[in-house]
Amino acid sequence: SNTIESNARMTSGEILWHQAITKNPFMGIGIGNENSKYILEYVPDADNMYIDALTQVGITGLSAIIILIISSIRRLVKYTQTNKRRFSSIAIPMSLIIIQIPLSFTESVFDEMMIWYAIAIVNIYINNLNKTDGTISNYNRR
Numbered sequence: 001s002n003t004i005e006s007n008a009r010m011t012s013g014e015i016l017w018h019q020a021i022t023k024n025p026f027m028g029i030g031i032g033n034e035n036s037k038y039i040l041e042y043v044p045d046a047d048n049m050y051i052d053a054l055t056q057v058g059i060t061g062l063s064a065i066i067i068l069i070i071s072s073i074r075r076l077v078k079y080t081q082t083n084k085r086r087f088s089s090i091a092i093p094m095s096l097i098i099i100q101i102p103l104s105f106t107e108s109v110f111d112e113m114m115i116w117y118a119i120a121i122v123n124i125y126i127n128n129l130n131k132t133d134g135t136i137s138n139y140n141r142r
Contacts, residue, residue, distance in 0.1 A: 013046040020055045028058035049104035049115065069115075072097055072122040079126055093122045 020029050046052050053062040076090040087094075096118040104115055 013048055013051045016046050016051055016055045021051070021058075024058060025054075026058045026060055028054065028056045028061060031056045047107055049107065068119060069097065069101070072119050075126045076122060079129065090125075093118075093125045097122050 046055070049065075050062065053065055057064075073094070076094050079085065080087055080090055100115045100118045107114075
């Protein structure tokens with residue numbers, strides 16, 4: 001219990017929950033440290049994607065982030081189903097995005113860019129798959 005109480009991340013998360021999230025649940029206090037400093041008089045960082053997203057962009061923004069992650073995963077799964085491909089054809093992009101979900105509990109979505117890179121890689125991968133043979137498209141063909 002003392003270890004948890006002395007953890008600055010837990011303390012920051014609790015402060016953010018009581019002073020920012022509960023007072024601005026739907027839209028948050030706005031993105032950026034200036035808003036945090038103006039409203040809370042200091043710059044807190046919970047180092048947790050979900051708490052920081054709720055603080056800065058509210059339920060609306062967190063919902064958009066979650067929808068983006070889920071839709072990226074669904075696109076990968078749909079590709080294997082519609083093209084009758086093995087799961088191994090999407091293993092690398094799928095693992096990139098799945099690994100980032102629990103790691104998001106330890107980093108802020110606005111500080112740590114890997115979640116955005118993982119989402120981008122998944123979408124680039126799916127957008128560039130050639131629907132006829134399942135290989136990556138060659139941009140030099142015209």
